[in-house]
Amino acid sequence: xxxxxxxxxxxxxxxxxxxxxxxxxxxxxxxxxxxxxxxxxxxxxxxxxxxxxxxxxxxxxxxxxxxxxxxxxxxxxxxxxxxxxxxxxxxxxxxxxxxxxxxxxxxxxxxxxxxxxxxxxxxxxxxxxxxxxxxxxxxxxxxxxxxxxxxxxxxxxxxxxxxxxxxxxxxxxxxxxxxxxxxx
Amino acid sequence: xxxxxxxxxxxxxxxxxxxxxxxxxxxxxxxxxxxxxxxxxxxxxxxxxxxxxxxxxxxxxxxxxxxxxxxxxxxxxxxxxxxxxxxxxxxxxxxxxxxxxxxxxxxxxxxxxxxxxxxxxxxxxxxxxxxxxxxxxxxxxxxxxxxxxxxxxxxxxxxxxxxxxxxxxxxxxxxxxxxxxxxxxxxxxxxxxxxxxxxxxxxxxxxxxxxxxxxxxxxxxxxxxxxxxxxxxxxxxxxxxxxxxxxxxxxxxxxxxxxxxxxxxxxxxxxxxxxxxxxxxxxxxxxxxxxxxxxxxxxxxxxxxxxxxxxxxxxxxxxxxxxxxxxxxxxxxxxx
Numbered sequence: 001x002x003x004x005x006x007x008x009x010x011x012x013x014x015x016x017x018x019x020x021x022x023x024x025x026x027x028x029x030x031x032x033x034x035x036x037x038x039x040x041x042x043x044x045x046x047x048x049x050x051x052x053x054x055x056x057x058x059x060x061x062x063x064x065x066x067x068x069x070x071x072x073x074x075x076x077x078x079x080x081x082x083x084x085x086x087x088x089x090x091x092x093x094x095x096x097x098x099x100x101x102x103x104x105x106x107x108x109x110x111x112x113x114x115x116x117x118x119x120x121x122x123x124x125x126x127x128x129x130x131x132x133x134x135x136x137x138x139x140x141x142x143x144x145x146x147x148x149x150x151x152x153x154x155x156x157x158x159x160x161x162x163x164x165x166x167x168x169x170x171x172x173x174x175x176x177x178x179x180x181x182x183x184x
Numbered sequence: 185x186x187x188x189x190x191x192x193x194x195x196x197x198x199x200x201x202x203x204x205x206x207x208x209x210x211x212x213x214x215x216x217x218x219x220x221x222x223x224x225x226x227x228x229x230x231x232x233x234x235x236x237x238x239x240x241x242x243x244x245x246x247x248x249x250x251x252x253x254x255x256x257x258x259x260x261x262x263x264x265x266x267x268x269x270x271x272x273x274x275x276x277x278x279x280x281x282x283x284x285x286x287x288x289x290x291x292x293x294x295x296x297x298x299x300x301x302x303x304x305x306x307x308x309x310x311x312x313x314x315x316x317x318x319x320x321x322x323x324x325x326x327x328x329x330x331x332x333x334x335x336x337x338x339x340x341x342x343x344x345x346x347x348x349x350x351x352x353x354x355x356x357x358x359x360x361x362x363x364x365x366x367x368x369x370x371x372x373x374x375x376x377x378x379x380x381x382x383x384x385x386x387x388x389x390x391x392x393x394x395x396x397x398x399x400x401x402x403x404x405x406x407x408x409x410x411x412x413x414x415x416x417x418x419x420x421x422x423x424x425x426x427x428x429x430x431x432x433x434x435x436x437x438x439x440x441x442x443x444x445x446x447x448x449x450x451x452x453x454x455x456x457x458x459x460x461x462x463x464x465x466x467x468x469x470x471x472x473x474x475x476x477x478x479x480x481x482x483x484x485x486x487x488x489x490x491x492x493x494x495x496x497x498x499x500x501x502x503x504x505x506x507x508x509x510x511x512x513x514x515x516x517x518x519x520x
Contacts, residue, residue, distance in 0.1 A: 026501055078445055
């Protein structure tokens, strides 16, 4: 009896894990492409904190590992790194620090991608499908450290100081005096 | 005696034999490499069949001519002992000879398969989820040709294919022409083959590579050398300028929509390398990696709903108005 209960609980726990990898491929974007396609940020006079908009409707994008990793792939494919350099910044601002000129909410980031920003950020409205904009925004949130660690995607292989372990040459044969192996 | 399973078995065998001909069959070799493999296949099948039949025969004889149980099992009969020894020794020697002979055959065939000649054409094929990027290499930069999912080769000339992958492991296999060779991220493989006869041969990714692995096909088109050179020269040219109003509108839409984010059309502002090169898209025989035959209807279907045709494919569903679809299709179909 107890064993049956344990098995049921374990199966339920496993089944609950399936949600994280839910992959909506033909999600609403085509039908509702224009629902959020209006500029969300208003111009505020003078220095001050950016206005953050949190509708919450798109929060699912940063709670799904699939969306975040798709965003990571698109970030490379659409050459976001050309200006933002894997989040480190270049001619565009860094995305992995705590400075968010136009707000750090996913709605603000999506608006920045869709509508563009002054001094260089182009508008991708109509060029990048709406759901992909939200995926990229979710990845940018992950760069900023706002996303749960089990959802955030791992670092690119090429960002490590050395090549992937599978590409390293085989280690030299074990020395006859363990502990005295000379580094090359 | 009746065999109730005989007719389903016959149907099954005929279904399997149906796979032995056509544009994608290892048993219908169209080049020396595939011929080596087919010969090896038939030799192995013949030898293994003979071995199986011999074993079954010995088993039957043993069952039929069963010796009666002895009264004293511990009393040894020298004659039957010697006979058993002879049979076992014969079987061991026969097995060794068969294994050594088949190994030698396999080794010799491998040497032939991996023998390298000076190639007439060198092609770099990059496997991606789920299509093939094809690039004809050349020392002259303006002679480098990029296409996708279709490989044209001259008949009778050795073709060298360099294999690479950007995401996961794929495998390059055109059964009528050559055996499988993997495309591995971070490792450069190479395979050489020759097509003996003109024709169209279908290939297929042969290493499970994700959701649409089954829809990752390609075509190899073998042409006489002069026709191949004409094809290559036509492919090296930039895309044809649209000549009527509808196609001009299509070109504008291509540049204004999501298409331009991933595709290249040489001679236009589209230059992204994420998706297949579409410079001479209209001259291809298939779309979506040999998934659909080339036609206006299929192009339109693919643009409107790629996720319905190949769920999970990297081409997203993009919102396109109905009056934008026709110009786009006309433009793409006209890229010959």
